[in-house]
Amino acid sequence: MHDLFATHDALAVAGLIKARKLDARELLDHTLRRLRDANEELNAVADLYAGELLERSVAAAGDGPFRGIPYLVKQLMAECAGTPTTLGSRFFAREPVSAADSAAVARMRRAGLVIVGRTNTSEFGLAPTTEPAFGGPTRNPWRLDLSPGGSSGGSAAMVAARVLPMAHATDGGGSIRIPASLCGLFGLKPSRGRISLAPIGETLAGAGVQHCVSISVRDSAALLDATAGAQPGDPYGAPPPAGTFLEAASRPPGRLRIAVMRRPVGGAALEPALVRTIERTAKLLEDLGHHVEEAYPDYDAERLNEAFWRVMCANTWTNLQVRANGRTPGPDDIEPVTRLYAERGRAVTADEYIRAVQTFHRTGRRLGAFFEAYDVLLSTTLAITHLPLGRVRTDRSADEFEKAVAPLTPFTAVCNATGIPAMSLPLDWTDGGLPIGLHFAARYGAEEILYSLAGQLERARPWRDRRPPPVRSKRGHPC
Template identity: 85%
Template sequence: MDDLFATHDALAVAGLIKARKLDTRELLDATLRSLRTTNTRLNAVTDIYEGELLERSIAAGEGPFQGIPYLVKQLMAECAGTPTTAGSRFFAHGPIAAADSAAVARMRRAGLVIVGRTNTSEFGIAPTTEPAFGGATRNPWRLDLSPGGSSGGSAAMVAARILPMAHATDGGGSIRIPASLCGLFGLKPSRGRVSLAPIGETLAGAGAQHCVSVSVRDSAALLDAVAGSEPGDPYGAPLPAGTFLEAASRPPGRLRVAFMRRPVGGPVLEPVLVRAIERTATLLEGLGHQVEEASPSYDMEALGEAFWRVMCANTWTNIQLRANGRKPGPDDLEPVTRICAERGREVTADAYIRAVQTFHRTGRQLGAFFERYDVLLSTTLALTHLPLGAVRTDGTAEQFEQAVAPMTTFTAVCNAAGVPAMSMPLEWTDDGLPVGLHFVARYGAEETLYSLAGQLEQARPWRDRRPPSK
């Protein structure tokens, strides 16, 4: 029982529960034991739910994931009766959520049993998971490495096979970055695919939420369960022709694939990453796809400036809204968060609108690229691993931005443009660390990505590659 998720994904275990071959209570008890034990090593979970909170979740639904334990990140998702800390000491005790956010309610109706919350960087600003409040989460592949972020707590527990999938959010790469560093599948949906209700949007539409998972089909089935608009949403993604789960099991056809050996406007990648891209391009050719080297054209420097402007303005505003009149004390916020908020306070309406216009202009440039190609391939990151402490939030903004750059160089443009993108663990370093390959498609084309992912999962499976247990 304790090692069940090493050999079964969520849908497989839910099938055992529905067939009465597995008892939900026994599964939950075993999972909670494993969570506590593993958390002493990884520090990935901030709260473990028991008593009324757990009972409420068990009784919530009997959908495709009936009885499957699930963790929800401490960011962009509300669980009724508990605070969402956003990784910050300032919000450690409140506000307490009066109701589930829309996506969490859909998770419960799909049968998921929420057993706790996972660690995140403060307000999700850093693409690592080392908040001053709660401490650093460690990567189960190597404990001196970060699992990435800001969904690193979720990714660490799934990589350790304590659960088959967990909630994750993505404002600049925070689903795909930890998926890459932890050897998992992670898909960021299109803008508006999953409702952010009760809020309208986050980061000028750059923010999204979904999960990290061990299997492609779990991700697809969960997106079927949580996708869709809520009344009053400012926008929604186009409806798929069928289900995402169906897409994951059917051939993608002959796709037009472009691959990049270097980031747009960036330096040459290190040889191990170039080799990973070239090997994957060769694999795609062997599967019958049309593959050629090509890159989209957009102003990476302008996009980076726009991102920080939007991030800073949102950080300042969200702190004010959530604080409800409280003012952060000298130790309530990390230095980079405080700098970000102070910069955000100075952002003018004109500057903010220009930043959003840069997002939209980039989206149109990427849209034109996808008139010629179905998929864009690169690595997820411009690095192979992330030592703990490599991204510091106690220094200057310039030091922070320099450390973050190689982590978001391929991912952030997808958030600005609102397009779907996924990371798949198709390659490995010589010393056995996972290397995520990044695939991007046009707006609303998650079906294309899931079909390709299902094909690649069969051609180059990764499920049996697990981190060491100690």
């Protein structure tokens, strides 16, 4: 059982449990031991359940496709009954526990997942790394001096280490796809409204979504089947698929029209290693029968970036006020960049906010026109190959922070602003053996196309056996 998730995905292990070839309780106890041991090295789990809380999680798991599979939920954009949601912040560490699950978490449980803890995140999810002052930095199992990315880095680190087959993640500007790229995982950001954010209405003017990072494509697809759908009163919902996402993942995609970007829109040229990986992927796609050509969507990247930070700042201020419930954060309660953004957000006028949201919508229409001519847009996920710990600092100026963030989000954030689905696949590797994610985006509501293409690419260039060195506990044995 020790290395089970290195050879089996979640659906396969759930199948063993259903066939009574594997005891669910033994799997749970074994996974909890591995999580504790691996966490000594990775610092990825902020809260690991035990006692009555764990037993309630076991009892709440339904008889769905993931029956008996242990699962971690990020400390952001999701409420788990009986635990606080800290947002990676010291200021909210003492918050009252959630009275009920959020809608998506309730669906995860009905799908059979046993929630066993909460994963580390950057404070408020602002940074595309996972190095909060509260909880400390999460390390990348590929190399411990590197960040797993963020803000879903805690989830990605544990899945990359093969302690779990998948874990919850959220994405407001790339926070599913960035850690998927840096950790060698599959990560799909769904369309706006695909998974309900109830009981809240939306986040980041619709830019924020949630789903998971996983080792296999089909686990991600099956989980989206289980969690997708609007709740009564949701402000919007994505169009329903023609079939299931799981079916799409095993179905040939047909001949797709694929546009290739060798640089960000309005940005500088990529380093040669990243250009080469795009070219190798383009050649693979051509060999698979797709039409591939270089093309770029037409939108104002600088104006979109300004709008994005304005929306981010306004949301930071508002969320801080709402969740603080009248409390005022002290000098050490929140990180300097969080405080700077909150103060900027406090000064955002209604006119400025509405214009920023209109920029989101204007850009969405530009991309909508682009996807009339193309089915998929290909780039790398990031404009860098790796992220050293400490490169993105939240204790410096906002300008320094944004300069460090820029190479992590030039391909990802536009998908959030416009609500379109996008995914990162670990299809290439640096000369030093680190994973490189390739980024694929599609028109709004077209997750089926992405899953179908992802399944084809997973079969053509499998990545399961490309895994980091075994994580070792402080006692010296492999996790």
